[in-house]
Amino acid sequence: MRVVGIMSGTSLDAIDAAVADITLEGETVALHPLGSVRALYDDDLREGIVAALPPARTTMEAVCRLDTRIGQAFAEVAVAAIELAGPVDLIASHGQTLFHWVEDGAAKGTLQLGQPAWIAERTRVPVISDFRARDIAAGGQGAPLVALLDTLLLAGRPGRPAALNLGGIANLTVPPLAFDTGPGNALLDAVAPPYDEGGARAAAGTVIRELLDRLLADPYYARPAPKSTGKEHFNLAYLGDLSAYATDDVLATLTELTARTVLDAAREHGATELIVSGGGVHNATLLARLAAALPTTTSDTLGLPAQDKEAYAFALLGFLTIHGLPGTLARTTGARRPAILGSITPGLETGPAPKRLAIM
Structure with a gap:
């Protein structure tokens, strides 16, 4: 399976996309790097992200706009990765972390923006996103998922x-x-x-x-x-x-x-x-x-x-999720159990065609 992993870290230096050929044979997973692309945030978007980061205050309007614009920026980088490596089967998008909620040493929640629907619509490829939340719900820190x-x-x-x-x-x-x-x-x-x-x-x-x-x-x-x-x-x-x-x-x-x-x-x-x-x-x-x-x-x-290591890491996590396998190991994040991570946004054609519903 060819998977694109997309990552932008807390440094906000760029959006990195890495393409990997990943296979699973028995209990052995093999990842072969195929190449990567990198794109800087445009100045206006980067300034908007910085302006919303703690300790600054922000608005729900700003969050909504950032969610859309980051998703669109990630979509463009995904397209560039596909142009580099050819057709892919899956995209794994980490998104951009805006807030990581920790109290008394325990992670309570986390927020990564970059609406995956824009990536799926632009590429027509299914997208796995929102990786960290499930680990936190299972009692983990949600980081580091690498x-x-x-x-x-x-x-x-x-x-x-x-x-x-x-x-x-x-x-x-x-x-x-x-x-x-x-x-x-x-x-x-x-x-x-x-x-x-x-x-x-x-x-x-x-x-x-x-x-x-x-x-x-x-x-x-x-x-x-x-x-x-x-x-x-x-x-x-x-x-x-x-x-x-x-x-x-x-x-x-x-x-x-x-x-x-x-x-x-x-x-x-x-x-x-x-x-x-x-x-x-x-x-x-x-x-x-x-x-x-x-x-x-x-x-x-x-x-x-x-x-590109983190981008490849999320490519691997997306691959494991789509195969119904956990993306964490016992003890690494403090979670009660390993968890299957993320949410799936379908591509243009995912799975069997739906049956027609009879409208009563």
């Missing part, structure tokens, strides 16, 4: 390997656990939008110890896994008044914050190496800091493009 692909990717490696995804939020998979460690790129991008290319400005700065100590005192880091978080917590307002500091020094401090919290979590769970993916792989300063403490490589060395 854990299943990570577990398959790490299988057979020596020691205790860990998969690290550096998106807006950093998440770590150390089987059988998977959890958000804290900020990845979110705070860095908020301080120097759209991003500090290659981590060059952070490399030029000096860590501000009092700021780092204050940020490291956040109770989130001491909570046991599994756990999840988002921009509801780690945003520009969270940092407080930074006017007394040089921007490069703040970036150096936030880079150290991400590295320290990732490494602390990895060591706590006995990780012996980091397999890194996500947009953060382009931050050479951050990767050098990680590699100085633990053996570090990217998922490209294991045959899975680092930039």
Whole structure:
């Protein structure tokens, strides 16, 4: 089965679509990457998303407009992926996270926008969407859902390997656990939008110890896994008044914050190496800091493009859903049981033709 996975993370850097040929033989699933496409949000839509994110207030009108416009943007990227790889059987769309509701360490709900009907109508292909809600309903965190692909990717490696995804939020998979460690790129991008290319400005700065100590005192880091978080917590307002500091020094401090919290979590769970993916792989300063403490490589060395890993992960989850199989593993998210994830929006022709109804 050919499946397109579409993903836009909390960094809002782009919409990524990856096409995979996925097969299931007995208990063995095989995923063969076929290629990917990437499209930036147009400035107006990106600004609209940013304006609706916490701690800002928004309106139901804005949410409705964003749901439609994000769905249309995802539809265009899906078309581009199909033009690249040829006809596909299924599309798995993560959507754009606008809110992840966590109270006292428990996930209560989550909201991803990007109306799948626009994708199905534009491509005529069935779409799986809204992946996270079912895991939360089963008592899980709803994140990180990349854990299943990570577990398959790490299988057979020596020691205790860990998969690290550096998106807006950093998440770590150390089987059988998977959890958000804290900020990845979110705070860095908020301080120097759209991003500090290659981590060059952070490399030029000096860590501000009092700021780092204050940020490291956040109770989130001491909570046991599994756990999840988002921009509801780690945003520009969270940092407080930074006017007394040089921007490069703040970036150096936030880079150290991400590295320290990732490494602390990895060591706590006995990780012996980091397999890194996500947009953060382009931050050479951050990767050098990680590699100085633990053996570090990217998922490209294991045959899975680092930039596209999450898109391929949702392609796999969509494939499992359409086959009636769970997309989570026991314990990874804290759910009571593995769950079949997502909702299905039919394509132009899905399943047998319906019988005619007699109108009485």
